[in-house]
Amino acid sequence: MNFIIPLSRLLEGDRGRVGGKAHALAVMMQKEMDVPAAIAITTDAYNTFVTETGLDTKIMMELNRKTYDDIRWEELWDISLRIRNMFANTSLPVKLHEIIKESVETFFSGKSIVVRSSAPGEDTSDTSFAGLHASYVNIQGTESVIEHIKLVWASLWSDASLLYRKELGLDEKKSSMAVVVQEIISGEVSGIGFGQNPNDPAQCAIESVYGLNQGLVDGTFEPDRWILNRDDGRIISHAQADRSHALYPSDEGTESAPLPADLISRPPLTNENVHKVYELVMKAEGIFGLPQDVEWTLKDNILYVLQSRPITTIYKNDKDDKRGWYLSLTRSIENLKALKHKIEDELIPVLQKETEEMAQVDLSLLSDEEIRDETARRRYIFEKWKNTYWDHFIPFAHGMRIFGIVYNDTVHPSDPYEFLSLLSSGDIMSVKRNNILNEMALQVRDNKRLIHDLKKGDYSNTAFKSLLDQLIASHGDLLCRSNHCTEETPDIVNMVIEMASTPGKHSDAHQESKTREQAFLSHFSAHKREDAADILDIGRASYRMRDDDNIYMGRLKARVLEAEKEVSYRSGTAKRGPSSAGHFDSLSLAVHEPESDVVPQDPEQDFRLQNRQITGQPAGPGIATGPARVIKKSSDLMNFKKDEVLVCDSIDPNMTFVVPLACAIVERRGGMLIHGAIIAREYGLPCVTGISKASEVIRTGDRITVDGYLGIVIIDAEPHEKETGPHIKKSM
Amino acid sequence: MDEISGLKQTIADLFLGQNLAVLSSYGNKQPYASLVAFAATEDLKHIIFATTRSTRKYANLTSESQVALLIDNRSNEEKDFSYAIAVTALGMTEEVRDSERTSFLKLYLKKHPHLKEFVSSPSCALLKVTVQKYYVVNRFQNVQELHIQ
Numbered sequence: 001m002n003f004i005i006p007l008s009r010l011l012e013g014d015r016g017r018v019g020g021k022a023h024a025l026a027v028m029m030q031k032e033m034d035v036p037a038a039i040a041i042t043t044d045a046y047n048t049f050v051t052e053t054g055l056d057t058k059i060m061m062e063l064n065r066k067t068y069d070d071i072r073w074e075e076l077w078d079i080s081l082r083i084r085n086m087f088a089n090t091s092l093p094v095k096l097h098e099i100i101k102e103s104v105e106t107f108f109s110g111k112s113i114v115v116r117s118s119a120p121g122e123d124t125s126d127t128s129f130a131g132l133h134a135s136y137v138n139i140q141g142t143e144s145v146i147e148h149i150k151l152v153w154a155s156l157w158s159d160a161s162l163l164y165r166k167e168l169g170l171d172e173k174k175s176s177m178a179v180v181v182q183e184i185i186s187g188e189v190s191g192i193g194f195g196q197n198p199n200d201p202a203q204c205a206i207e208s209v210y211g212l213n214q215g216l217v218d219g220t221f222e223p224d225r226w227i228l229n230r231d232d233g234r235i236i237s238h239a240q241a242d243r244s245h246a247l248y249p250s251d252e253g254t255e256s257a258p259l260p261a262d263l264i265s266r267p268p269l270t271n272e273n274v275h276k277v278y279e280l281v282m283k284a285e286g287i288f289g290l291p292q293d294v295e296w297t298l299k300d301n302i303l304y305v306l307q308s309r310p311i312t313t314i315y316k317n318d319k320d321d322k323r324g325w326y327l328s329l330t331r332s333i334e335n336l337k338a339l340k341h342k343i344e345d346e347l348i349p350v351l352q353k354e355t356e357e358m359a360q361v362d363l364s365l366l367s368d369e370e371i372r373d374e375t376a377r378r379r380y381i382f383e384k385w386k387n388t389y390w391d392h393f394i395p396f397a398h399g400m401r402i403f404g405i406v407y408n409d410t411v412h413p414s415d416p417y418e419f420l421s422l423l424s425s426g427d428i429m430s431v432k433r434n435n436i437l438n439e440m441a442l443q444v445r446d447n448k449r450l451i452h453d454l455k456k457g458d459y460s461n462t463a464f465k466s467l468l469d470q471l472i473a474s475h476g477d478l479l480c481r482s483n484h485c486t487e488e489t490p491d492i493v494n495m496v497i498e499m500a501s502t503p504g505k506h507s508d509a510h511q512e513s514k515t516r517e518q519a520f521l522s523h524f525s526a527h528k529r530e531d532a533a534d535i536l537d538i539g540r541a542s543y544r545m546r547d548d549d550n551i552y553m554g555r556l557k558a559r560v561l562e563a564e565k566e567v568s569y570r571s572g573t574a575k576r577g578p579s580s581a582g583h584f585d586s587l588s589l590a591v592h593e594p595e596s597d598v599v600p601q602d603p604e605q606d607f608r609l610q611n612r613q614i615t616g617q618p619a620g621p622g623i624a625t626g627p628a629r630v631i632k633k634s635s636d637l638m639n640f641k642k643d644e645v646l647v648c649d650s651i652d653p654n655m656t657f658v659v660p661l662a663c664a665i666v667e668r669r670g671g672m673l674i675h676g677a678i679i680a681r682e683y684g685l686p687c688v689t690g691i692s693k694a695s696e697v698i699r700t701g702d703r704i705t706v707d708g709y710l711g712i713v714i715i716d717a718e719p720h721e722k723e724t725g726p727h728i729k730k731s732m
Numbered sequence: 733m734d735e736i737s738g739l740k741q742t743i744a745d746l747f748l749g750q751n752l753a754v755l756s757s758y759g760n761k762q763p764y765a766s767l768v769a770f771a772a773t774e775d776l777k778h779i780i781f782a783t784t785r786s787t788r789k790y791a792n793l794t795s796e797s798q799v800a801l802l803i804d805n806r807s808n809e810e811k812d813f814s815y816a817i818a819v820t821a822l823g824m825t826e827e828v829r830d831s832e833r834t835s836f837l838k839l840y841l842k843k844h845p846h847l848k849e850f851v852s853s854p855s856c857a858l859l860k861v862t863v864q865k866y867y868v869v870n871r872f873q874n875v876q877e878l879h880i881q
Contacts, residue, residue, distance in 0.1 A: 057810035064814035064871050606777075606881050609736050612867065613875035712873050 003045040003096065004103040007038045007180075017042040019118030019178040024288065024308045031287060033280075034304045036114075038182035039107050043120060045096060046153050046177045052093045059083055059157060063172060065615050065711070070692045074671030075617055076159040077401065081672075085408055085416035087154035092146065100149065104142045108183060112249065113139045115148040116180040116307065117155060121170070132161040133177070137214050138184055138249040145181060151409070152179050185304045186249050187297030189268040191216060191223060193281035195291030196230065196311055204230045204291075206277050208268040211246030213295055213306065214254055220332040221245065224267045226274050233278040240267060255531075256334060269298075276303050284308045336399045336538050343392055343545060351385055351552050358559035363566040371570065375563040382560045385553060393549040399542025400673055406535050410523045417672055420681055422516045422536060423543035429551045430653040431682055433475040434660055440467045441499035451500070454493050468492075491638045499661055502642040547653045547678055554654040611697045611715055617670045618711035620680035620687030624664035625705040628698045631655065645704050649695045651676040659683055664706035666713055668694040680708075688713050739878055740776060743866060746805055746817050747772045751844065754802040755781065757825075759792030770801065771843040773836075777880055779821055779861040780828070780840045782851045790857060797825045799861060817870045823863040836860060 005014055010026035018026075022040035029035040050056040062079050071079070092100070104113075117133030134155035136148040155161065156177040165172060191208030207216060207223035215221040222241040229236055243264050245256045269277070277296060280303055284292040288310065295306040358378060366374060400423060407419035443464050444450055450461055459465050471492070517536065524532045629640050631648040640646070640658040648655070649668045656679045659665070663685070667676035670690025680687030686708030691698075698704060698715060705714040753770040756763060766789045768781040779801055783790050793799065804818035828836045837858060841848055850856055866878040 054810070057813060060811065060814040061872060065873075066871070606775075607736050607740065608879040608881065609739060610877040610879060611875075612877045613873060615871060615873045710873070714875075 001044040001048065003042055003048070003099050005040045005042060006107065007035070007040060010040060014040075014042070016120055017044060017178060019043075019120045019180075020309060021116060021118035021307050022178055022180045023118075025180065025182075025305070027287060028284065028305055028308065033283065034302050036183045036185050036304055036306070037107070038180050039103060040118065041100065041149060041179040041181060043176040043178050045100065045179075046156075048096055049090075049092060049150075049153065052096075053090050055086055055090060058086055060173070063162075065617070066690065066692065068166060070690075072670050072690070073159060073163060074669070074674060075690050076162050078617055078670070078672050080157050080159040080162060081401075081404065081408075081416050083157040084151070084154040084405075085413075087150045088147070088408065089412060089414065090150075092150070097146065100146055101142050104145050104181060108181075112184040112186075113145050114180075114182045114184050114306075115139055115145060115152055116182060117152045118178045118180045119156060120176060120178065132158060132164055134158070135214075137212060137254055138186075138252060140252045144252065149179050149181070153177050182306075184249065185297050185299050185306070186212065187299040187304065189273070190295075190297040190306075191268070191277065193277045193292075193294045193296060194311060195281045195285045195293070197227060198311070202230055203236065204228050204278065204281060206269070206274055206281075208277075209241070209246060210243070210259055210263055210268050211248045211257075212254055213297060215245075215247035215256070217295070218332045220256070220334040221247065224269065226269070228274070228278055233275055233282075235271060235274060238267070243268075251525075251528075273298060273303075280305065333402060333535060333538065336396065336402065336542070337534070339392060339396050340399070340538055340541050343396055344541065347388060347392060348552060351388075351556065354381060354385075355552070355556045355559055358556075358563075363563060366566075368570055371563065371566050375560075375567050378560040378563050382556055385556060389549060389553060393545060396542050397546050397673060399538040400546065403535050403539025403542075406532070407520060410532075411520060418516070419539070420543075420672065421512050422520060423539050424513045424682055428544050428547045428653075428678075428682070429475075430547055430656045430679065433471070434657055436467060436471045436475070437496060437499060437657060438660060440464060440471070440496045443467070444496055444500035451497055454497060457490065459493070495638065495640075495657070495661075498640070498642055502661070543678070546673060547675060550653040550675065554652070613712055613714045614691050614697070616666075616688045616690035616692075616711050616713065617672070618708055619667075619672050619674075619677035619689040620665065620685055620708045622664070622684070622686035622708045623705065624686045624708075625703065626663045628666075628700055628702045628704045629662075630695050630698055630700045632695055645706055646676075647694055647698050647704075648676075650674075651679070653679070659685070664688075664708070666691050666694050666698065666704070666706055668692065736878070739868060739876060742817065742870075743776055743819055743868060743878070744772075744774075746803060746819055747776075749805060750803050752803075753779070753781070755789060756800040756802070757789045757792035758796045758798075759788070764788060764792055768801075769844050769847060770803070771840045773839065776866070777863055778836075779823070779863060780836050780858065781861075782840065782847065782856055782858050784853070784855050785857050786855065793825050793859065799823065799825050801861060813872050817868065819869075820867040821861065821863045822865045822867075823861040825859050825861050828858045828860050832860075833858060 002017075005018060005022075007022065007026040007029050010018060010022065012023075015023040018040040022038075025035050025038060026040075050059070062083055065079075066075075091097070114135065114137050116135040119133060132155075134152050136151065139145050139148050156175055162172070165175065189208055189210055190213035191206060192213070194205040194207075197203035197205045204227075206226045206228065208226075209216045209221050209223045216223050224241045224243075225239045227236045227238075228234060243259055245258055246263075247254050248257055249255075276298075277294075280296060281292060281294050284294050284305070288308070290310040292308045293311050294308045297304050297306060358381075361374065363371060363374065400420075403423070404417075404419040407413075407422065408416060411418070413419075443461075444454065450464065453459075453461065454464070459468060520536070521529050521532055624645065626643050626645045628647045629636070629644040631637060631646065634655060637655055637658050640661055642661045643663045644661070645664045645666060646658060646662040647666045651665070651667055651669075651674070653675050656675065659679050660683060665676045665680045665685055665687040667674065667687075667689045668691055669676070671677065672689075674689055677687055677689055679685075686706045688706050688708055688711050690711070691713055694713075698713070703716045705716070707714070747770075751769055752767050755766050755768045757766070758764065766787075768783065768789075770779050770781045772779045799822075801821045801823075802818060803821070804816060806812045806816045806818070837851065840851065840858065851858060863880055865880065868876045868878065
């Protein structure tokens with residue numbers, strides 16, 4: 001086995017074990033083009049690592065927890081996070097470690113390094129994993145290089161590459177990864193040259209930014225863009241960027257810095273340099289025989305090739321290729337900062353204003369024609385915000401993920417989800433709502449007189465009434481099905497009485513959050529701490545918005561349904577005011593999410609199938625056993641009893657007011673960052689997500705055990721002995 | 733294919749590829765496990781095996797007819813944790829009746845022709861387990877129960 005091959009000595013026959021990127025760089029180096037000094041860590045090294053440490057088995061176990069078709073992309077992200085943590089926390093076998101260490105030290109002798117992926121089959125004219133596998137720029141010190149090699153290896157199992165590999169039908173069992181360890185060239189100007197413009201085959205294109213290429217590649221900085229005639233390199237057009245910042249190497253890694261005034265006003269490339277890049281791109285095409293996508297950097301007037309790969313035909317021809325969408329889920333920190341500002345300061349205030357304006361309209365005063373127009377207008381507004389939800393709110397969820405990765409890379413926790421405990425700040429709207437409910441329950445607890453009065457419909461107790469009014473004023477839209485909340489008040493009060501019968505569960509997650517925050521920030525040097533705090537801030541905003549956006553959208557839905565109800569009333573099909581069906585059953589935010597199929601009855605009369613133990617994803621540590629309460633429509637929530645297990649297809653934050661009563665949560669949708677998992681974390685409840693057909697295979701009343709450590713649900717449809725109350729063992 | 737038919741097919745495929753089952757019997761306040769060569773009826777309602785009457789398992793079965801049988805396709809490699817399937821059959825054991833012996837013996841010997849002499853011995857009993865329930869475990873921790881009415 002050969003773990004290390006310097007590019008200068010790499011042979012054609014090595015391609016299969018060094019990957020296309022390393023091979024292309026070696027060929028160009030051997031053709032005397034300016035390529036940074038580099039070595040390839042072969043797939044033999046990867047294979048030795050995963051085999052000798054047993055990681056290969058663990059990876060396959062992770063990937064085979066469920067059938068692939070049952071795994072949502074959010075679950076894939078969780079799987080890839082767990083795998084990434086396994087790589088980060090597993091040491092290299094001693095001999096492999098020694099060989100890589102010695103090679104890195106001998107070859108680079110203390111220089112700053114770039115660690116790039118180079119998976120075999122990664123870059124061909126039919127596939128492009130560009131942006132799906134990891135690369136790390138400006139890594140210092142041999143041990144850090146080795147840590148980053150492991151992270152590049154782990155990126156073979158990133159969610160985006162898993163999805164893409166599956167889409168291409170590539171066999172994951174045969175997947176392997178080589179790595180290019182390359183000396184960093186900190187160019188004054190960098191960019192990408194496309195040998196052929198995807199929109200016009202007679203043209204080529206050159207993009208350029210000041211500083212390092214990373215800012216251009218990850219979409220943080222807009223580049224200047226030149227379109228050239230492919231035949232002779234004549235510049236056809238030049239689109240100037242709005243230049244303000246550039247990415248430069250920092251102590252370790254990179255940092256964004258403002259450009260000086262003279263660079264802001266000057267394009268990064270002169271026409272002469274544009275032509276140099278054109279010649280480089282054409283030379284690469286001459287070597288490889290196909291139009292190339294070439295990353296380059298310019299330093300001291302030398303044009304270096306950082307990597308070259310064929311332009312992917314599938315990317316431009318196949319409209320069904322979802323790669324772009326996968327990539328859109330991965331946002332840079334700069335991008336997320338801008339998105340946070342847009343969501344918090346622009347979108348949410350407008351959403352709230354539009355919802356409030358609707359609430360001010362007395363629908364009963366509108367003519368029949370006006371109410372029809374108003375309903376159509378509200379529907380239109382809802383659809384508009386639904387698009388915003390998908391285009392802005394959902395991608396912002398990546399803020400939690402990016403924080404999770406920074407946290408795991410910094411703290412190296414054994415639990416890859418430990419980072420979630422920092423995100424909880426107790427100020428998500430659904431928890432605030434539940435806190436009011438809990439206060440009401442506290443008043444009722446042990447006050448038999450008040451319980452008696454409430455059951456009779458007497459809500460005159462001043463303190464209780466004050467809280468009830470506060471609840472209805474702030475969250476009435478979400479708990480009730482009408483603006484005035486009169487007809488549903490008994491439902492809420494009954495819920496409060498139910499809550500009062502058991503010691504209240506508080507969300508005290510934010511205390512833990514504060515403690516862990518200090519520990520996390522202490523890992524950073526003083527000048528890096530502010531950046532770390534910024535990422536934590538994005539993570540927290542993302543966590544908060546993940547829940548709150550549904551609450552805001554729920555309020556808007558309530559206004560749409562209110563108008564529809566008025567139309568129905570006037571046409572004589574329904575009563576004015578609240579409906580018996582819940583708000584949230586009829587307007588869905590889902591556009592990608594398929595509805596769960598109803599399981600048809602099996603015709604095999606002599607046989608009966610019972611799911612006994614189902615594997616999902618662990619989403620909240622702890623074990624609890626209790627009777628299941630399957631929520632198929634929102635009105636089922638009002639029957640929820642203390643210490644039942646909340647089982648549903650998809651939890652909406654508008655439904656989570658019953659969570660303080662629950663002993664555990666089971667959800668069909670999978671993922672650590674879905675609402676069920678978030679609220680379970682807030683209350684320290686065992687939670688398992690990703691249980692296929694949960695609301696079909698589990699029936700209300702089934703005694704079920706939720707193992708939130710292992711992500712399994714055990715259904716005991718035929719209990720051997722009658723037990724009373726829940727049996728809960730949990731810890732956080 | 734519906735879910736029950738799919739599960740039955742999984743069990744049938746597994747049985748087709750396996751010759752031996754682990755039989756769990758019980759006697760003298762002690763569970764006892766032994767390997768037996770088995771065959772299953774096409775409808776999966778019965779599992780047939782043979783044993784001589786002097787064995788401990790036969791003695792156990794005469795005092796406690798409820799048994800468990802484990803049939804699996806493990807390869808003793810790490811990939812088993814992802815890909816192996818194990819089926820546990822619970823049921824009641826009895827010697828096949830004379831009226832059904834011909835058909836069950838034919839079924840049994842079709843799968844284990846080399847055991848003809850053994851089964852034909854007067855000291856050997858041909859037993860059938862009437863299966864009440866199958867537990868099917870795959871993907872390490874997924875468990876489904878198939879109840880036979």
